[in-house]
Amino acid sequence: MYKLFITCRNVIKGEKQSYQSLQGYKSAGKAMKAARKAVNDITCNGKYADDNEYTVTVGKVRYG
Numbered sequence: 317m318y319k320l321f322i323t324c325r326n327v328i329k330g331e332k333q334s335y336q337s338l339q340g341y342k343s344a345g346k347a348m349k350a351a352r353k354a355v356n357d358i359t360c361n362g363k364y365a366d367d368n369e370y371t372v373t374v375g376k377v378r379y380g
Contacts, residue, residue, distance in 0.1 A: 317379060318347035320354060323371040340377065346373045 341347035
């Protein structure tokens with residue numbers, strides 16, 4: 317099972333916030349497609365719209 321992990325770091329203040337996706341993905345390929353879509357949603361023409369720097373990663377999650 318794979319999940320998306322998004323880290324938001326404010327460039328000016330240095331504050332960090334972490335988020336993770338609620339949806340799990342059974343394959344790494346589907347998770348990577350979702351990660352690319354998340355990056356496209358966050359950025360506008362490759363640039364951030366605010367003072368935050370975002371990092372989107374795919375991580376393997378074990379249950380049980």
